[in-house]
Amino acid sequence: MLSMRHLSKAYHTDxxxxxxxxxxxxxxxxGEFVAIIGPSGSGKTTFLNITGLLEDFCEGSYELxxxxxxxxxxxxxxxxxxxKVGFIFQSFNLIPxxxxxxxxxxxxxYRKLSSKERHERIMDALGKVGLASRRDHYPAQLSGxxxxxxxxxxxxxxxxxxxxxxxxxxxxxxxxxxxxxxxLEDINAQGTSIVMVTHDPxxxxxxxxxxxxxxxxxxxxxxxxxxxx
Amino acid sequence: MKDLLPxxxxxxxxxxxxxxxxxxxxxxxxxxxxxxxxxxxxxxxLIQPTGLSESQLFSFSTNLEGSDEEKHAALDTDLAxxxxxxxxxxxxxxxxxxxxxxxxxxxxxxxxxxxxRVTHAGYYGSDETVVDTLGLRVVAGRSLQHNDVVHKYFDxxxxxxxxxxxxDLAYKIRPNDWSSVVGETIYVQSVPQKVVGIVETMKxxxxxxxxxxxxxxxxxxxxxxxxxxxxxxxESQREQAMSEVHQLLFKKPARxxxxxxxxxxxxxxxxQADYAVSQTxxxxxxxxxxxxxxxxxxxxxxxxxxxxxxxxxxxxxxATQGDIxxxxxIENAVVSLLGVLLGTIVAIIANIYLxxxxxxxxxxxxxLISGAIVMxxxxxxxxxxxxxxxxxxxxxxxxxxx
Ligand SMILES: Nc1ncnc2c1ncn2[C@@H]1O[C@H](COP(=O)(O)OP(=O)(O)OP(=O)(O)O)[C@@H](O)[C@H]1O
Ligand SMILES: [Mg+2]
Numbered sequence: 332m333l334s335m336r337h338l339s340k341a342y343h344t345d346x347x348x349x350x351x352x353x354x355x356x357x358x359x360x361x362g363e364f365v366a367i368i369g370p371s372g373s374g375k376t377t378f379l380n381i382t383g384l385l386e387d388f389c390e391g392s393y394e395l396x397x398x399x400x401x402x403x404x405x406x407x408x409x410x411x412x413x414x415k416v417g418f419i420f421q422s423f424n425l426i427p428x429x430x431x432x433x434x435x436x437x438x439x440x441y442r443k444l445s446s447k448e449r450h451e452r453i454m455d456a457l458g459k460v461g462l463a464s465r466r467d468h469y470p471a472q473l474s475g476x477x478x479x480x481x482x483x484x485x486x487x488x489x490x491x492x493x494x495x496x497x498x499x500x501x502x503x504x505x506x507x508x509x510x511x512x513x514x515l516e517d518i519n520a521q522g523t524s525i526v527m528v529t530h531d532p533x534x535x536x537x538x539x540x541x542x543x544x545x546x547x548x549x550x551x552x553x554x555x556x557x558x559x560x
Numbered sequence: 561m562k563d564l565l566p567x568x569x570x571x572x573x574x575x576x577x578x579x580x581x582x583x584x585x586x587x588x589x590x591x592x593x594x595x596x597x598x599x600x601x602x603x604x605x606l607i608q609p610t611g612l613s614e615s616q617l618f619s620f621s622t623n624l625e626g627s628d629e630e631k632h633a634a635l636d637t638d639l640a641x642x643x644x645x646x647x648x649x650x651x652x653x654x655x656x657x658x659x660x661x662x663x664x665x666x667x668x669x670x671x672x673x674x675x676x677r678v679t680h681a682g683y684y685g686s687d688e689t690v691v692d693t694l695g696l697r698v699v700a701g702r703s704l705q706h707n708d709v710v711h712k713y714f715d716x717x718x719x720x721x722x723x724x725x726x727x728d729l730a731y732k733i734r735p736n737d738w739s740s741v742v743g744e745t746i747y748v749q750s751v752p753q754k755v756v757g758i759v760e761t762m763k764x765x766x767x768x769x770x771x772x773x774x775x776x777x778x779x780x781x782x783x784x785x786x787x788x789x790x791x792x793x794x795e796s797q798r799e800q801a802m803s804e805v806h807q808l809l810f811k812k813p814a815r816x817x818x819x820x821x822x823x824x825x826x827x828x829x830x831x832q833a834d835y836a837v838s839q840t841x842x843x844x845x846x847x848x849x850x851x852x853x854x855x856x857x858x859x860x861x862x863x864x865x866x867x868x869x870x871x872x873x874x875x876x877x878x879a880t881q882g883d884i885x886x887x888x889x890i891e892n893a894v895v896s897l898l899g900v901l902l903g904t905i906v907a908i909i910a911n912i913y914l915x916x917x918x919x920x921x922x923x924x925x926x927x928l929i930s931g932a933i934v935m936x937x938x939x940x941x942x943x944x945x946x947x948x949x950x951x952x953x954x955x956x957x958x959x960x961x962x
Pocket of ligand 2: 376497
C-alpha cells in the first residue's frame with residue numbers, strides 16, 4: 332500500500348520555480364491498476380519518479396508499504412526501490428552489452444540472493460513474458476515489443492509490490508502495445524499493483540482507476556472497485 | 561566481487577574499447593619498466609667508482625721550457641714545491657687521468673708479436689709517488705720505486721722497464737691466476753715491460769671504451785711541453801690546497817696553467833651528457849605515465865557520460881552509489897590487470913629475444929612486479945574521480961533522458 336499526504340513538488344532552477352505537483356493526498360491499495368493521464372508537461376513523470384523514490388518530494392509525507400520514506404538515506408531508498416518497486420520505461424532501458432538473462436539478473440544482483448534462487452527467478456520471469464528460449468540473445472536482436480517484455484521480466488523478477496510504468500507502449504505499434512497491456516493485466520491479476528502513465532484513452536479505460544494530472548493538479552477520474560471488475 | 565562476472569560479460573559483447581585500453585596499458589607498462597630499468601642501470605654506471613681518492617684530487621697542466629734537462633729540472637722543482645705545502649699530501653706528474661677522454665691506448669701482449677695481443681689498455685706514465693697520490697691500492701707485488709723511474713721527453717712507454725697494471729688487466733692476461741702476473745714480462749706496443757705490481761682499480765681515460773677497466777702505469781716521467789700534475793690534498797683541505805698551489809705556480813714568470821680542475825669537475829664534465837640522457841629519460845617516463853593516466857581518466861569519463869542512462873537505470877533498479885562506484889573501479893582493475901599481464905608476457909618474450917640475440921641484460925622480475933602494482937594503483941587513482949561522478953548520476957535520469 333502506498334499513501335501520500337499533502338505531497339508537493341517544485342523544481343528550482345537559477346531563477347525559475349516550477350511547481351510540478353500541487354499538494355495532494357493519495358492512497359493506492361495493494362493490487363490496484365492505476366492509469367495516470369494528462370497533457371505533456373503536466374507532471375506525470377514527476378509523480379511516478381516520486382512514487383518510485385527516484386526523486387525527492389518537497390512537502391508532505393509518503394509511506395511505501397508502511398515505511399515512511401522521508402528521512403531514509405540514499406542507500407536505504409535504493410534498497411527499498413530494489414525490493415518494492417519494479418520500473419518499466421518508455422525506451423526499455425535494457426543494457427545492450429548484456430544478454431536477456433543477464434539483463435533480468437541485473438537488479439537481482441543488488442540483493443543477497445543465492446545464485447540458484449536468482450536463476451529460478453530469472454527463468455520464471457522470462458517464461459512469463461514468453462522469452463525463456465531467447466535467454467542468450469542480446470537486446471538488439473529483439474523487436475521493440477520483445478525488448479519491453481524483457482524489461483517487464485526484469486521488473487517482476489524482483490517480486491515487487493508495485494510496478495511503475497512510464498508510457499510503456501509509447502514506442503510500440505498498436506499490436507505490440509496490446510500484447511504488453513495484456514501482459515500487465517496478467518501481472519496485475521497475480522496481485523502486483525500497477526501505476527501506469529499513458530496517453531492512450533483506450534488503455535486508461537482498461538484500468539480500475541484513472542488519475543488525471545493537469546498543470547500539476549491531481550484529480551480522480553473513474554474508479555472501479557476490483558470486486559466489480 | 562559480484563560485479564566481476566557481468567563486467568567480463570560486457571567485454572565479450574563490446575571488445576574494442578577495453579581491448580584498446582588493455583593494449584595501451586600493456587604497451588606503456590612494457591616501455592615504462594624497460595625505460596626505468598635502463599635509467600637505473602645507467603645511473604648505477606655513472607656512480608661507478610674510479611678507484612681514485614676522488615674527493616682529494618685536483619690536477620692541471622703547466623708549461624715547461626728549455627732543453628730536455630731544463631724541462632726535467634723544472635718539473636721536479638714544481639713537484640717538490642707543491643709537495644712542500646702543508647695542505648698537500650702528495651703530488652705526481654702523470655700523462656693523463658681517468659675520465660678525461662684524453663691519453664694513449666696501447667696494445668698489451670705476452671709476446672712482441674702483434675697477433676698475440678691480449679687486449680688494449682689505457683697508458684699512464686708516472687713516478688714512484690703515483691700510488692700514494694691517486695690513492696690506489698696495491699693488491700699484489702709492490703708499488704713503483706724511485707730507481708724504476710726513468711725520464712723521457714715523450715713516448716715514455718718505450719723507455720720504461722717496470723709497470724703496474726690494473727687487476728682487471730691481470731685477470732684478462734691470466735684469468736685462472738691473475739696475481740701470478742707479478743714478475744712476468746708483458747709487451748706493451750711490443751716493448752717488454754716487467755710487471756712489478758697490480759693495483760685493485762685503475763681505469764683507462766675513456767669510459768665507453770671496451771678496455772675501460774684495463775690500465776698500465778709505466779715508471780716514466782714525461783717532461784713534455786705541457787706536463788700534467790695531479791695533486792692529492794690533505795683530507796678536506798682541497799680548496800685551500802688548490803688556492804695555495806695556484807698562487808705558488810704564478811710566482812714563476814711566464815707560467816701557463818691549463819685545466820686547473822678538481823677531480824669532481826673532470827668527472828662532472830665527463831658525465832654531463834649521460835646525466836642529460838638520464839634526465840631526458842626521466843622526463844619521457846613521467847610524460848608517458850601521465851599520458852596513460854590521462855588516457856584512463858579520459859576513457860573512464862567518456863564511458864560514464866556515454867552510460868549515463870544505463871547508470872541511472874541501474875540506480876532506479878536498486879544499485880546504491882557504492883555499487884556504481886565499485887562497478888567502475890572493478891572494471892578498471894580488470895582492464896589494468898589484463899594490461900599488465902599482457903605487458904609482462906610481452907616483456908618476458910622480448911627479454912628472452914634480446915638476451916639471446918643481443919646479449920642485453922633482461923629486466924629483473926622485481927621491476928615487472930613493482931611496475932605492475934604501480935600501474936594498477938595508478939589506474940585506480942585515475943578512474944576514481946570519473947567513478948565518483950558516475951555514482952552521483954541521479955536515478956531520475958532513467959525516466960527523463962531520451
Ligand atoms: N529536473 C527538472 N528541473 C526543472 N523542471 C523540471 C524538471 N523535470 C521536470 N520539470 C518540469 O516539471 C514539469 C512536469 O514534468 P513531467 O516530466 O513530470 O511532465 P510529464 O507529464 O511527464 O510530460 P510528458 O507527457 O511530456 O512526459 C514540466 O514543466 C517540466 O518542465
Ligand atoms: Mg513524462
